[in-house]
Amino acid sequence: MHRLCSLAALLLALGLLGPTTADAQTNVQLGPRLGIPVGDVSDAGGDLFLGADARIETQALPVVINPSFDFYFMDDLRAGGRSIGQSLFTIDVNALYEFGVDNQAFTPYAGGGLGITRYSIDADFRNSNTSDTDLGLNIVGGARFPLGSVQPFAQLNAAFGGDWDRLGITGGVLFQL
Numbered sequence: 001m002h003r004l005c006s007l008a009a010l011l012l013a014l015g016l017l018g019p020t021t022a023d024a025q026t027n028v029q030l031g032p033r034l035g036i037p038v039g040d041v042s043d044a045g046g047d048l049f050l051g052a053d054a055r056i057e058t059q060a061l062p063v064v065i066n067p068s069f070d071f072y073f074m075d076d077l078r079a080g081g082r083s084i085g086q087s088l089f090t091i092d093v094n095a096l097y098e099f100g101v102d103n104q105a106f107t108p109y110a111g112g113g114l115g116i117t118r119y120s121i122d123a124d125f126r127n128s129n130t131s132d133t134d135l136g137l138n139i140v141g142g143a144r145f146p147l148g149s150v151q152p153f154a155q156l157n158a159a160f161g162g163d164w165d166r167l168g169i170t171g172g173v174l175f176q177l
Contacts (some may be wrong), residue, residue, distance in 0.1 A: 027057040029151065033172030037072060040165050044089060045075030052075065053153075053172050055096075064094040064113065066140070070168075077121070085122040090166065091113055092142050092159070106143040113138045115159040134162020142170075149176040 033053045037046045051070035072088040094113030101108055115138045120131040141157025151174040159166040 003132040025059045027055075028177045029055040029174035031069065031116070031172055032175055033070070033170050035070065035157075035168045035170035037166065037168045041072055041165040041168075044088075045077070045086065046053075046072040048073045048167065049074070051083065051090075055174055063097050064109070065110065066092075066094040066096050066113070068092045068094075072126055079123070082123075087120045087122070088117065088164075090117050090159070092157075094138050096140065098144075106145050106147065108141075108143045109155075110141045112140065114176060115161075115166070117159065117162060117164045119164065132163060136161030136162055136166075146172070150174070151176075 031053055033051050035049045035051075036042075037049060041049075049072040051068055053068045054066065056065040056067075068088045068091075070092075072090075074086045074088055074098045076141045077084040077086055091115060092115040094111045096109045096111035115136045117134045117136060118131065119134075121127065122129050136159040138157060138159045140155055140157045142153055142157075144151050150157045152171070153174060154169075154171045155166050157166075157170055158162050
């Protein structure tokens with residue numbers, strides 16, 4: 001699974017930083033995102049997540065490439081009167097199809113892709129650290145609100161597969177690069 005995470009990180013970096021043959025025709029947006037988890041993550045003590053969202057548009061593709069990263073703020077676990085730290089982060093890469101709605105208020109989209117979920121437990125008093133990495137399928141639906149070079153967005157995203165089914169309500173702001 002470590003190789004899978006490394007490969008996903010490499011592909012994400014190449015997609016964001018690599019040169020393109022049609023730089024004048026490529027549109028890149030990047031910005032922060034904040035969300036509320038529902039389901040498995042919320043049940044495990046996750047109340048909020050913070051991350052980064054990118055949107056890469058090119059005339060060569062009919063979809064928008066959407067890599068993202070989220071870090072979940074998790075409550076500590078209690079065992080034998082001691083606190084056990086837990087952490088969860090995700091890396092997602094989705095393809096979003098923007099529907100051709102002719103209005104200036106919002107642009108709806110839907111899509112899907114792959115997601116990597118990494119969960120770790122750190123029990124210092126037992127010198128035992130445990131981690132698990134899962135690969136899952138994502139489904140995303142939402143809308144962008146075009147306001148010039150700044151574009152807020154809101155979406156519902158779900159990931160299925162492995163030990164964690166993730167469902168989240170996400171909002172953020174995209175800035176033109």
